[in-house]
Amino acid sequence: MVTASTLIPLLQMFEMKGVYISASRGAAEIIQAFESVGIDVSQIQFIDLVSSGILGGTNVPYSNVHFVDSPIMLESILLRTLYILQTNQSERNFVFVDSVNALAIYNDDRMLAEYLHTFINTFRQQEVLSVILNVPDQTPPLVLSNLDLYCTDLVDRGQVVIH
């Protein structure tokens, strides 16, 4: 619901298109959850980092789902996102990462911190809004301190805390 409440204004008020990077659950499951609360997902392209690891997991009935083999292929995720944004016919785009905690399961702290630094700066340069989902008390301290440093806004369960 935190995810849905963040996405709804982006899609409906700001008419943005975007990329949803799902590392915590398969994209099909997320799409079904969004549709059940009335979110139109046609403007979102999903990058699913989970389902390739499950035999038959990539057999989904949605055309807006892309697959990356594993959450450890961080550069591939970035390049796939850039590719989708390049094919998107929109000037206002967002990238949603779900979630840092899921990426932290597979990736070394230093590498994840470096990746998020690169990720945030790449999309900031391209004027793409990056939204990074994170459960702070389950995040490695090194990664968390970097997020504190580079993120401009902090939204705590729908409530803007720092702007």
Added chain:
Amino acid sequence: MNLRELGVVFPMQPVAMYSRDRCVTGVHGLDEILRGGIPYGSTVLAAGTCGSGKTTLGMEFLVRGANAGEACAHFTATEPSVKLLENIRQFAFFDMNMVDTGLINVFDMDVLYSWLGLEKSTFDLEDVHSLIKSIVDIVNTIGVTRLVIDSVTTLCYKIKSEQLIRDFLFTLGKKLATLGCTTILIAEITSATENAHWSSFGVEEAICDGIIVLGDVERMGHLLRFLQVVKMRGTPHSRAKHAIELTPLGVMLTPMLKWGAISDNVNRWGS
């Protein structure tokens, strides 16, 4: 006495730098790495392990040239041209019209050997010169400005002496450069680790103006493709490893994460 001797301090002046004209590859990220592109007329060795994206890179280089109206040629020795075109058609950047209209010319090396009467297992000096002459004639006749030979390794297997391979590549490179043709020679290597040679015969790398290495970094059982410009005469360039992805729009590059640029097992591929 000049002003410097009198203690007059001059602010730093920009120096007019000579910069060579570039062949803009059009490959996403590669021109940034090369600070504008490959210097015109260069012969570049693109050495890579199997499945690292050598052929796609070479073909995209030609397609981007053809898009700009340049005549391009591709000599294929590793797979028949029909198969090559079928494989490349899946990429959105490729348009079959470029072949139909003669902007991209694909030649089977086997057919060329047959024309030249070179259907033999090894080539001598005379055969090598006849091969160079025919390639140069084709480039000259069509007015080719971008050329890819895929692969020079397969071709050099027929040339038994290192000296002859050196002569072949040096003479070919020199003649193509005089015609203003920028060439990518694709080479197959079995290892892209730091201890590896960038070519199969060890002479290709010394002859070429540039070396681009393509390979894989293994990370927890997954292979990530990488590209690294090791050498490029006539231009400053990045020498960092870049991760690559083969997308329908073509090859895309991003700098590889510093903490993730080393293979889990650097000794894989038998090096």
